[in-house]
Amino acid sequence: MDLFDTPAIWQHWCFAILALAMLMIDEVDVREQRIPNVMVLLLLCAGVFLNTTGPANSQQGPFSPFPGALGAAQSLLGVLVGLALFLPFYLWRAMGAGDVKLLAALGAFAGPVEIISLMLIILIAGGLLAVARMLWSRNSGLVLANVRQVLGGGSARRFDPARQSADRMPYALAFSAGLLAYGYWRSIGGAPFIVF
Numbered sequence: 568m569d570l571f572d573t574p575a576i577w578q579h580w581c582f583a584i585l586a587l588a589m590l591m592i593d594e595v596d597v598r599e600q601r602i603p604n605v606m607v608l609l610l611l612c613a614g615v616f617l618n619t620t621g622p623a624n625s626q627q628g629p630f631s632p633f634p635g636a637l638g639a640a641q642s643l644l645g646v647l648v649g650l651a652l653f654l655p656f657y658l659w660r661a662m663g664a665g666d667v668k669l670l671a672a673l674g675a676f677a678g679p680v681e682i683i684s685l686m687l688i689i690l691i692a693g694g695l696l697a698v699a700r701m702l703w704s705r706n707s708g709l710v711l712a713n714v715r716q717v718l719g720g721g722s723a724r725r726f727d728p729a730r731q732s733a734d735r736m737p738y739a740l741a742f743s744a745g746l747l748a749y750g751y752w753r754s755i756g757g758a759p760f761i762v763f
Contacts (some may be wrong), residue, residue: 574624574634577617581629581676582750584613589743592669596739602665607672608654613648614675618642628678630685630753637678649674649682666738684760688752689745696741 571577588610596602618628619642624635637645650671656662669687674682753759 571621572722574622577636578629578634579620579622580718581614581617581634584610584617585673585676585746588613589746592737593737593743596665596737600665600735600737602669602739604665604668607665607668610669611619611672611675614672615639615642615646618675618678628681629676630681630750630759641678642675645676645678646671647674648679649677649686652683652686662738666742669739669742673746680728680762681759685745685749686762687760688749689742692744692748693736693738693741696744697736700736 571580592606592610596608607643617638619639621636623638625633626635626637626641627633628635628637628641646719650667653662653667653670657664657667669684670686673685677685693728
């Protein structure tokens with residue numbers, strides 16, 4: 568008996584692994600403020616494995632209403648695109664390396680096209696969570712001063728988010744919220760935001 572009898576069963580496996588991995592990553596990120604490389608690597612390998620061994624069907628990936636494995640090449644291309652999308656944020660010191668690697672791992676599941684739309688939703692979720700956290704902790708004055716400095720309106724010294732951050736949000740929560748929102752959007756028939 569095949570592990571993936573139908574594309575729907577394969578899709579459920581993909582979502583179950585994503586959900587379990589994100590719960591574990593969220594827990595560590597909230598507790599230790601880091602995303603473990605081992606978890607990211609296992610998630611990346613799972614995405615490539617599932618997209619290599621799953622039923623071809625429409626080959627549109629797990630987020631499609633007609634799910635089908637992307638194949639190894641498209642899954643690995645999704646890893647590279649995911650890595651490239653968040654790498655500038657890391658270079659600007661606006662995001663940690665674990666966040667960049669996590670988006671690359673999600674690219675193994677989503678593929679090179681879907682990961683772009685997923686990234687947009689993750690950024691929106693991150694922005695909303697950051698505003699909620701800022702209001703909750705009542706440190707909006709310091710946060711806005713830091714934003715002003717990053718945008719060039721502050722003093723001449725360079726802003727270092729690792730030392731001068733007003734608050735450190737576990738960004739894995741934004742990944743989970745973004746995954747949930749995007750998965751729901753696609754499950755009700757919503758199209759990817761960017762298609763080429």
